[in-house]
Structure formats: C-alpha cells, structure tokens
Amino acid sequence: MQPWRMPSRDEYYMGIAVAVREKANCLGSRVGAVIVRDNRVISTGYNGVPEGMQNCLDGGCHRCSNTAIYKSGEAYDLCICVHAEQNALITAARFGIAVFGATLYTTMKPCFNCAKEILQAGIVQVCYLHEWRPGDDRKRAEHEKIIAAIKLIRKIDYPDPRPEWIRAISLPQTGDGAEVPM
Numbered sequence: 001m002q003p004w005r006m007p008s009r010d011e012y013y014m015g016i017a018v019a020v021r022e023k024a025n026c027l028g029s030r031v032g033a034v035i036v037r038d039n040r041v042i043s044t045g046y047n048g049v050p051e052g053m054q055n056c057l058d059g060g061c062h063r064c065s066n067t068a069i070y071k072s073g074e075a076y077d078l079c080i081c082v083h084a085e086q087n088a089l090i091t092a093a094r095f096g097i098a099v100f101g102a103t104l105y106t107t108m109k110p111c112f113n114c115a116k117e118i119l120q121a122g123i124v125q126v127c128y129l130h131e132w133r134p135g136d137d138r139k140r141a142e143h144e145k146i147i148a149a150i151k152l153i154r155k156i157d158y159p160d161p162r163p164e165w166i167r168a169i170s171l172p173q174t175g176d177g178a179e180v181p182m
C-alpha cells in the first residue's frame with residue numbers, strides 16, 4: 001500500500017473528476033468534470049445521453065455507434081450525448097447554483113462547444129488532465145481561439161487509473177496534441 005500523503009488541491013479535485021468519470025456512459029472517450037467555487041465542489045458531470053434515454057453504451061446514440069461514418073469532433077449536432085462539462089454546468093443550473101468565477105476540473109481538455117459554454121458561464125479557470133483537439137486544421141484554429149479566451153487553463157499531472165478510456169491512445173497523434181473521438 002502506498003504511504004499516505006496530503007493531496008494538493010489539484011490532485012484532490014482531479015481525483016474527484018476521475019471518480020465522477022466512473023459513471024460516464026459513452027462509446028467515445030469517457031470524461032468526468034467537477035466545478036469548484038471558493039474551494040468547494042458545487043457541481044459534477046460525466047458524459048452520456050440525457051436522462052431517461054437509452055444509454056450510449058447500449059447503442060442509444062447513433063453518432064457514437066458509427067465512428068466509421070462520423071469523424072472525430074464532427075457531427076456533434078447529431079450526437080445525443082451530453083458532455084461532462086456541459087452536464088456539470090447544467091446540473092448547477094438545474095439546482096440554481098451560480099458558477100460565475102468558478103474553476104472547472106475535467107479529465108479532458110474541453111471541446112469546441114464545451115469551451116464556449118464554459119467561457120460564457122463565467123468559469124475563470126479550467127484544469128484538465130488529457131489533451132484534446134479537433135482533427136481538422138480549420139476547426140483547430142477556432143478551437144484554439146476559444147480556448148485562449150478562457151482566463152486561465154492548465155494541464156494537471158495526475159496518474160490516470162483508466163488510460164484506456166482516453167481514445168486518443170489508439171489514434172495517431174497529430175502534432176503536439178491528440179485527436180480524440182469524443
């Protein structure tokens with residue numbers, strides 16, 4: 001057994017995001033997210049279909065079930081899976097919890113849509129575990145633009161107990177980032 005050591009705040013919150021991810025239900029990468037404000041967890045989210053619908057792992061999402069047709073970062077308008085960061089924001093909205101000025105921990109760098117929503121919700125800091133970027137050059141430039149608008153974004157070092165859930169590993173690396181079917 002490993003000797004106990006007080007975790008840093010980053011380790012603590014990323015550890016919670018990793019635990020939240022255990023419930024993720026998606027054929028793509030599995031992701032967990034935690035929103036922290038004034039050093040308190042105020043919301044969590046993992047990716048999967050909306051409440052009451054057939055789970056993605058059971059074939060509920062046509063887009064996720066057909067990765068041969070729909071490329072990485074594409075056809076999100078056809079994807080019924082809600083991303084972890086979106087679910088964390090939506091859960092806060094559902095229960096009337098303000099996220100303005102908060103920090104979001106996520107096990108994967110936010111995609112285009114999530115980055116927009118994070119920005120517009122007034123999240124000021126994003127801490128992520130794994131890289132993500134769109135495969136397409138044009139999309140990549142726009143993604144980088146929206147990511148750059150987030151006040152503070154940091155990559156956190158944390159041992160991932162389930163690296164197999166990051167689909168990037170099975171895909172060719174593009175430049176300094178990874179292409180992930182999410």
Ligand SMILES: [Zn+2]
Nearest residue numbers: 026056064081
């Ligand atoms: Zn899915």
Ligand SMILES: [Zn+2]
Nearest residue numbers: 083110111114
């Ligand atoms: Zn996303």
